[in-house]
Amino acid sequence: MSRLKTAVILVAGLALAACSDARWDDASSGSGGAGQITPGSAGDPTSPAYFREAIGDRVLFLVDQSSISPTAQTILAGQARWLNANPDYVVTIEGHADEQGTREYNLALGARRANSAREYLISQGVAADRIQVVSFGKERPIEICSEESCYSQNRRAVTVLAGGAVVG
Amino acid sequence: MRNALATLFLGLSMLLPIAGAPGQAQAQDGPLRIEITDGVIEPLPFATPDFIADTPAASQYAADIARVIASDLVGSGLFREIPKVAYISSYSDFDAAVNFTDWKAINAQALITGAVNVSGDRISVRFRAYDVFAGQELGSGLQLSGTAEGWRRIAHKVADTIYSRLTGEGGYFDSRVVFVSETGPKNDRKKRLAIMDYDGANVQYLTSSNDIVLAPRFSPTGDRVLYTSYESGFPQIHVLDVGKVQRRILSAGNGIMSFAPRFAPDGQTVVYSQSEGGNSDLYSMNINSGATQRLTSAPSIETAPSFSPDGSQIVFESDRSGASQLYIMAATGGEAKRISFGQGRYGTPVWSPRGDYIAFTKQNAGRFHIGVMRTDGSEERLLTASFLDEGPTWSPNGRVIMFTRETQGAAGQARLYSVDVSGRNLKPVKTPDGASDPSWSPLQK
Incomplete structure (x- = not known):
């Protein structure tokens, strides 16, 4: 176990080997896993995986709408709390549309959706300069059927993390 | 007529009128002519025997050129080719008198004959068109020449000439289409820009498939293409x-996201959408100086602009009144006038090169349509209906509209289709893979 910790720290590029064990122990006790939780996994609340899976990295929209639903508010509030607790990360919010609509209108609609999510994160205290937006219109569906069950999953704004501390 | 043609062909190569055919009849009741109307028309029957090979090297082109000409004319929906098996006369001498009786007997109203000469990498094609029932030549014979590898263009120019002589309108066959070639499944689609002849021949790829590319548009002379690319990670306009x-x-x-770029008729000004703070508005840019001007300032979506042929006005789509509708404003911005008032949503308006119609995409009751309306919004007509039709582009003569049709479901694929502005002659355009977002060039010089 001790060897493993050392390896992780070396990979992370920390030069202060002498005191690294103490720092690592502090961090892992803070994550509340009592040694059971693999750092970087979805069980680690500081991890991007936790952000994606436990909090939820995406919010969904109604047809041709960009307003934030109550469900989406809950998810975005969780994202904001995480981002406020993990200030090393920046995000790109990707706005998407379903295939019902022309290509260029959907680009504009995706931009609206991404911006709605951005505004909500800002309202929850996330610094504006940590959030950029991009629209993919209808170019990147995740579900491919031509029915509402797929469309509803494709009308989305996805918060993609970048930067942050290197977690082994 | 001769002067107009000489100008038309100037860039290709040499164009020579050739001596009149022997044995012409003296008079007729009126020129053979197809009147293009919105009603049902009977395609004009014609015959195009294989061209004569003047030299051994020309033999490989002689039949192919006649086939391309026939394919162009038949493809327009205005002509019907009489099959070779019906021929009574054989055709073996370009300068011999035509036996009109034999062509009348099989009801060929028009006859197109030609001869091909190849010398080195040069090809020259002579052709004549005849009004069979009047027993005389239609216009004068012409000779076109160029490089042998450009033989299809020469065939298209012959077909354009015949089309013009018989309809009184400009042709559209010697033109190209830039489009987005699509491969891969719906949730991992690869897109790259491609260019081809209007009939699907000579496909060339212009970009790699590493980055999403969207909605290319030709410059007014066809020398440049504007499009949207995600090369930087964000949609941005490229030339x-x-x-x-x-x-x-x-x-x-x-x-900063920018998309939906279109050239003005001056070839220097570009109008496009830019999205900031979730709001998309129209801007124009001088592509030489880079100077930009904001044309709209509304909290709504403004996109899909298209210039009038004289450059004075822009038609665009906006959802400022709720569902997307079409609006026209001055090219410098300012007050916009709504022109679409039907049910459903309207998008991607494209001004006809003649200036007479605006083509658009309409979405209504779960179906998509390509339609046309007058520039004041009157006389709306829907030309197509399917699960997803979008993105019309006009042929150079304003007669034909090409667009994207995407099929439904998990295996859905995009293809190009064309339809006559009258709504007739709907058909797929041949492409090697999936294809979307066509933009039709002007006639080539």
Whole structure:
């Protein structure tokens, strides 16, 4: 176990080997896993995986709408709390549309959706300069059927993390 | 007529009128002519025997050129080719008198004959068109020449000439289409810019499939293409020089999305959408100086602009009144007038090169349509209906509209289709893979 910790720290590029064990122990006790939780996994609340899976990295929209639903508010509030607790990360919010609509209108609609999510994160205290937006219109569906069950999953704004501390 | 043709063909190569055919009849009741109307028309029957090979090297082109000409004319929906098996006369001498009786007997109203000469990498094609029932030549014979590898263009120019002589309108066959070639499944689609002849021949790829590319548009002379690319990670407008395949990004700015670029008729001004703070508005840019001007300032979506042929006005789509509708404003911005009032949503308006119609995409009751309306919004007609039709583009003569049709479901694929502005002659355009977002060039010089 001790060897493993050392390896992780070396990979992370920390030069202060002498005191690294103490720092690592502090961090892992803070994550509340009592040694059971693999750092970087979805069980680690500081991890991007936790952000994606436990909090939820995406919010969904109604047809041709960009307003934030109550469900989406809950998810975005969780994202904001995480981002406020993990200030090393920046995000790109990707706005998407379903295939019902022309290509260029959907680009504009995706931009609206991404911006709605951005505004909500800002309202929850996330610094504006940590959030950029991009629209993919209808170019990147995740579900491919031509029915509402797929469309509803494709009308989305996805918060993609970048930067942050290197977690082994 | 001769002067107009001489100008038309100037860039290709040499064009020579050739001596009149022997044995012409003296008079007729009126020229053979197809009147293009919105009603049902009977396609004009014609015959095109294989052209004569003047030299051994020309033999490989002699039949192919006649086939391309026939394919162009038949493809327009205005002509019907009489099959070779019906021929009574054989055709073996370009300068011999035509036996009109034999062509009348099989009801060929028009006859197109030609001869091909190949010398080195040069090809020259002579052709004549005849009004069979009047027993005389239609216009004078012409000779076109160019490089042998450009033989299809020469065939298209012959077909354009015949089309013009018989309809009184400009042709559209010697033209190209830039489009987005699509491969891969719906949730991992690869897109790259491609260019081809209007009939699907000579496909060339202009970009790699590493980055999403969208909605290319030709410059007014067909030498450059504007498009939207995600090369930077964000949608931004690019311009590509077709001949040199050089490209550059027009919009800079970190994280600012720009899309839907279109050239003005001056070839220097570009109008496009830019999205900031979730709001998309129209801007124009001088591509030489880079100077930009904001044309709209509304909290709604403004996109899909298209210039009037004289450059004075822009038609665009906006959802400022709720569902998307079409609006026209001055090219410098300002007050916009709504022109679409039907049920459903309207988008991607494209001004006809003749200036008479605006083509558009309409979405209503779960179906998509390509339609046309007058520039004041009157006389709306829907030409197509399917699960997803979008993105019309006009043929150079304003007669035919090409568009994207995408099929439904998990295996859905995009294809190009064309339809006559009258709504007749709907048919797929041949492409090697999936294809979307066509833009039709002007007639080539």
